[in-house]
Amino acid sequence: MFSGFYNLASGMITHGKHLDVISNNMANVATTGFKVDTFTGQTFDEVMYSLVGNKDKNFIDIGERSYATVPSQLYTDYTQGSFDETGMPLDFAIDDDGRGFFAIQTDAGIRYTRAGDFSLDDEGYLSLPDHGRVLDVNGEEIALVTDKISTDDFGRMYTQNGGFLGQIGVYVFEDTEGLVKDPMGMFDPGGAQPEADTVRLHHGMLERSNVGLAQQMVKMISTQRAYQSSATLTKMYDQVMSHATGDLGRLQ
Template sequence: MLRGFYTAAAGMLSQQRRQEMLTNNLANANTPGFKADQGSLRAFPEMLITSMNTETLPVKKRYQLNGIQTIGPINTGVYMQEALPKFKQGDIQETGNQTDLALIDGNLPVNPNTNRPGAIFFQVLDVNGEPRYTRNGNFTVDGEGYLTTTDGYYVTDTFGDPLMIFGNDFTVTADGRFFEDGEDTGQQIQIAYAEDPGQLVKEGNGLFRLDGANQELPSALDNPEITYQVKQKFIERSNVNIEQTMTEMMTAYRTFEANQKVVQAYDKSMEKAVNEIGRIS
């Protein structure tokens, strides 16, 4: 009976985590460049149930043997193993702002180990000067003339240095080169390439970081198989599907509610066992 408690409780916990993930996705539906998380549910290892019984042999001394009878496997519950972002391209929206940039995917090689395409990002520097990666191209220019995120993180060029805007009349080409008054400034925005985006760790405000010894992603410019387009005065919207997310939230709630009723039923059975069976003499 206690095993049923644990199985139903595990179901409640997994659906609670899934509901929290979906709620966060919905809250960021209007955040530029946000990548929705998707959860994967895993089952705990099954247990093989057997029963022990005693058999008496029909001989003079009536020997007794302990026999084992297999009943079958039993499920021990599920859990949400991890929440991984989906790097599918979001819709492109025109803003008219000079400093807004949208990164549009072109050809991205498929990783043979994961059978999934890689992903490309803008590279920025956090307050410690460490590289971070984002698809949020809602940039601005700070008081010193540097192109930054709304949080003040510097957007980098292909040399890893902060990009500086020298005037108000600048244009960005499809390959990320900057022109001021029609002249090439010699700067090109850095586009980083993640061969396996699953290795990236999601931080707040649409930022990702790379764990491990190598903290920096390679440049997409070094891979001739990669194609992309930088579009000025546009931003990439989040890839959250609002209708699908709301449907999944309702499903998660109903599943949580069903597991809750199972726990309540087991609780009543335990209460009856404690209060009534103990009275039998």
């Protein structure tokens, strides 16, 4: 009798989670290298209705039904974003159709990112501000001391006199499904072991986020309307059930 509440309440929860994901995408539209998330939902396992056939308890299935939709999983779109030319000496953008990542040594371990807006820390190491030091192709930190550098197309850095300083590492995962995005927008490898790859890097450029603002706005409006509809129907359903139980009570 009250199964409709399950459908409506779960719909509100699911739409609310969807709105959270959309809001996060929109908030990071200007975040360098950010990758858009897509929300999916699924139904509870079907509730089976059975009919007791005889004294031996042999059940006969007479139908199935799902009561609720619940938040299921977030999928990250790793499609490469467009590039902005900044002219900054320590900005780099990976040009490989979204496959590779920079490796950053953080306090929580090695994390991976597409953001290449680097700087020098207090000890002269190449770093991603507020996160940690950038690693080279061998997994080692890169000491530059100065930002007066030249580079080739593959992230090899040299002094003005031609001295080799190091090569920025770009790491590729065989399967990105195991990556977990943390609250800072960095990716935890989750036990996966990436391999260093030689790919093209653009010096003095940054990769934009791949968030389509117009698309996210459309999703937000449609999801907000769905949420409001579920809330309105829940109120109406509650009134109907109140009348039904009240009338049944008077009949008794």
